[in-house]
Amino acid sequence: MPGANGAPASKAAQGSQATQDSQAEQDDLLLEQQLCFALTVASRSVVGAYKPVLDRLGLTHPQYLVMLCLWEASPRSVRDISEALAQEPATISPLLRRLETAGFITRQRMEGNERTLEVRLTPRGAALREQATEVPGIMMARLGLTREQVRQLHASMMDLIAATRPRTDDPPRR
Amino acid sequence: MPGANGAPASKAAQGSQATQDSQAEQDDLLLEQQLCFALTVASRSVVGAYKPVLDRLGLTHPQYLVMLCLWEASPRSVRDISEALAQEPATISPLLRRLETAGFITRQRMEGNERTLEVRLTPRGAALREQATEVPGIMMARLGLTREQVRQLHASMMDLIAATRPRTDDPPRR
């Protein structure tokens, strides 16, 4: 457990009225209470916990997410996948190349529109879904979470994601 | 509104209703309800929201975390920092090299123990803290979160991190 050390070293709150708030602001830079820090550590930790499980499928975690994506709909474009995963096409592109090398997908240009790439499950990629059905249950058990707790945390994360979206008074793109 | 839910571990409604659970398991592979997915997106989104703010300080987000670390205690070893940030020394090493190039820290071997590196704030690095004090407030406002919501979410993340730690019946390393 990192950071059981730092002594907060309370500073004298300035003579103003809101002693409580001043104190809180005083500590705003303490590493141990940064939400962004807890969030990144949680993300890395949870993804790390998936690793031994996904290793058995021959997938990394980002690759697993792409496969989830394709198990829901099979011929999909790069842009489609990138939007579903909230990532740049430039991130997805090399990832798909590795999944093709692994034999889980094929990549070919769409006939009638040569700009678009059709990403399609191979039989082997489709079959992998059978093994993958176990994953969520294994992970819930490994993390000691109930389905309800997962639902709650998921909702919190979605709220947080929504909070990071640009304000609605911005240029209405599209 | 964004964090109005982050309720702590609510009780597990252990439903013995097979129909309910079967349906739930049926949907376990839906991308849109994966906690790990929401978590990684939330992490990337929040870190991304910091970018314009940290750009003004000349820091990336991981570099910001290192600086938070050093503002709490100035001569620290690489291992010390890596444990505080829950990251590998191999990740911290090149990061520190960039912070040195930027002029925020110095790196020199400890006298009396040449294995250990002393990472120390430069005056410029120490002075940067003044500008950084604004960051948490700006980010809370930008995300539309109250101090209490931040505290709740932080607690949820810490619980999740704790859940990923190996069982206590494992070999007592160290």
Next chain:
DNA sequence: CGCTAATCATTAGTGCACTAATCATTCGAA
């Protein structure tokens, strides 16, 4: 003592994730 084992940091190599630039194709308006 002296040599082995442990500790600390770095480098090498892989994979993600982003921005910016590039290339090909297709759309659309003059």
Next chain:
DNA sequence: TTCGAATGATTAGTGCACTAATGATTAGCG
């Protein structure tokens, strides 16, 4: 119909994060 703009994917370049291997130094035991 033709040419410029838009679209779709990839490549280049930077930075993070991990594991494994390496090198350097110290600790500690026989």
